[in-house]
Amino acid sequence: MSTLAIKNATVVTATDTFKADLLIEGEKIQSIAECGDLKADKTIDADGCYVFPGGIDAHTHLDLPFMGTFSSDDFETGTLAALHGGTTSIIDFAFQTQGKSLQEGLRAWHEKARGRAAADYAFHMVVTDFNPGSREEIRGLVEKEGVTSFKTFMAYKGALMIDDRQMIGLMNEVKKWGGLVTVHAENGDLADSLIQANRQAGNTAPRFHALSRPEIVEAEATGRAIDIAYSGGHPLYVVHMTCEGALNRVRDALRRNQKVLVETCVQYLLLDDSVYDRPDFEGAKWVMSPPIRKKKDQEALWNGIDQGLVHVVATDHCPFCLSQKEAGRNDFSKIPNGAPGIENRMELMYSEGVVKGRISLNRFVELNCTAPAKIFGLSPDKGTIAVGSDADLVIFDPRVEHTLSAKTHHMRCDYSSYEGWKVQGRVRTVLLRGTVAIDQGRALVGKGFGRYLPRKPFSGAETI
Numbered sequence: 001m002s003t004l005a006i007k008n009a010t011v012v013t014a015t016d017t018f019k020a021d022l023l024i025e026g027e028k029i030q031s032i033a034e035c036g037d038l039k040a041d042k043t044i045d046a047d048g049c050y051v052f053p054g055g056i057d058a059h060t061h062l063d064l065p066f067m068g069t070f071s072s073d074d075f076e077t078g079t080l081a082a083l084h085g086g087t088t089s090i091i092d093f094a095f096q097t098q099g100k101s102l103q104e105g106l107r108a109w110h111e112k113a114r115g116r117a118a119a120d121y122a123f124h125m126v127v128t129d130f131n132p133g134s135r136e137e138i139r140g141l142v143e144k145e146g147v148t149s150f151k152t153f154m155a156y157k158g159a160l161m162i163d164d165r166q167m168i169g170l171m172n173e174v175k176k177w178g179g180l181v182t183v184h185a186e187n188g189d190l191a192d193s194l195i196q197a198n199r200q201a202g203n204t205a206p207r208f209h210a211l212s213r214p215e216i217v218e219a220e221a222t223g224r225a226i227d228i229a230y231s232g233g234h235p236l237y238v239v240h241m242t243c244e245g246a247l248n249r250v251r252d253a254l255r256r257n258q259k260v261l262v263e264t265c266v267q268y269l270l271l272d273d274s275v276y277d278r279p280d281f282e283g284a285k286w287v288m289s290p291p292i293r294k295k296k297d298q299e300a301l302w303n304g305i306d307q308g309l310v311h312v313v314a315t316d317h318c319p320f321c322l323s324q325k326e327a328g329r330n331d332f333s334k335i336p337n338g339a340p341g342i343e344n345r346m347e348l349m350y351s352e353g354v355v356k357g358r359i360s361l362n363r364f365v366e367l368n369c370t371a372p373a374k375i376f377g378l379s380p381d382k383g384t385i386a387v388g389s390d391a392d393l394v395i396f397d398p399r400v401e402h403t404l405s406a407k408t409h410h411m412r413c414d415y416s417s418y419e420g421w422k423v424q425g426r427v428r429t430v431l432l433r434g435t436v437a438i439d440q441g442r443a444l445v446g447k448g449f450g451r452y453l454p455r456k457p458f459s460g461a462e463t464i
């Protein structure tokens with residue numbers, strides 16, 4: 001097996017920062033040694049750079065059929081963009097179609113990804129129709145397919161939403177086999193009634209999307225999901241939390257010693273709702289659910305990270321081109337929900353988080369790499385730098401400043417959520433399972449290099 005050495009690295013894990021030489025043999029990290037005269041077939045000098053574990057984006061939607069169209073990145077373009085940004089594994093969502101089986105949904109997503117993905121990938125299973133048939137399928141998904149997390153939508157009525165009774169049934173079944181239930185927490189009925197009221201009043205602009213999904217829509221559903229999980233003694237993972245009100249429901253749950261895991265996304269940490277006031281339908285770029293919140297919510301989320309209430313930072317990458325967003329030019333409720341971000345997460349979190357002193361280097365690694373790996377059963381192969389782990393590594397140059405733009409990004413989307421943002425630090429080289437996947441902005445792997453990652457069950461004892 002050929003060997004590769006990364007020399008003079010400043011290795012960063014969720015707990016430690018230290019200088020070392022790394023020896024990679026095949027796909028794995030073979031040894032971590034003091035800097036010295038390590039010999040290998042090939043050598044990369046990482047002097048002056050950090051070496052992080054490959055990022056894990058626990059929330060992406062590639063090739064997703066949604067609101068009459070498809071998200072504009074497929075598994076090839078989306079995972080290549082992820083690699084460019086230092087994300088080596090993603091967990092995407094396989095959707096059940098209401099009236100059909102979970103297995104059919106999972107098969108459809110395997111077909112989308114197989115032979116196309118350039119980065120490694122896994123699937124959460126979205127349960128949109130929990131019935132005696134789907135109940136029967138849960139065990140097989142956990143034990144045979146390596147799908148150990150299940151997502152429910154409390155919003156998108158008539159399409160994805162399930163009612164509380166179904167959610168209770170799902171939590172009970174999933175618990176039996178060691179899976180984890182995750183929830184999109186927005187009160188679908190409340191959002192729907194506000195959407196209809198705005199449409200009837202002739203309010204058509206993108207900002208009415210945000211005004212139809214105010215903080216209470218999310219806070220109420222978050223609290224309800226948490227209470228339902230509590231009543232059954234279940235752990236719960238809340239996806240894309242955006243606001244102070246929802247975070248306070250988590251605080252309440254912790255006071256009664258409940259386990260609630262929280263994910264937020266980069267956009268909710270960095271953007272505020274003034275994006276919806278931009279002229280000429282530009283606000284449509286940030287139409288997503290939940291919507292971008294207020295400045296006070298950004299602060300609440302950063303504080304939540306600081307206090308250990310928020311465990312994971314993901315992207316909810318679900319891009320649509322401007323021509324697709326046009327579907328809602330005269331009606332905000334028809335704007336496809338979602339935005340690009342898969343490529344920008346690591347660099348933005350470093351620049352806005354670490355450089356600005358909001359999080360430490362180690363916390364940066366924990367939020368973006370280690371915590372998602374541990375929570376979702378990918379550890380210790382993924383999410384850390386350790387002997388025997390996959391050699392998924394990001395050589396990151398903190399000295400380089402650059403500007404984010406749709407002109408230079410690799411996502412198949414004709415706008416950037418962060419157009420013109422100056423970012424300190426840049427992904428220089430990315431390794432996926434010991435192979436150099438990206439070097440200085442050039443992709444050296446392509447379509448089909450990514451591998452499906454069956455995941456381990458949720459232990460319940462995994463503390464982050």
Ligand SMILES: [Zn+2]
Pocket residue numbers: 059061316318
């Ligand atoms: Zn999502």
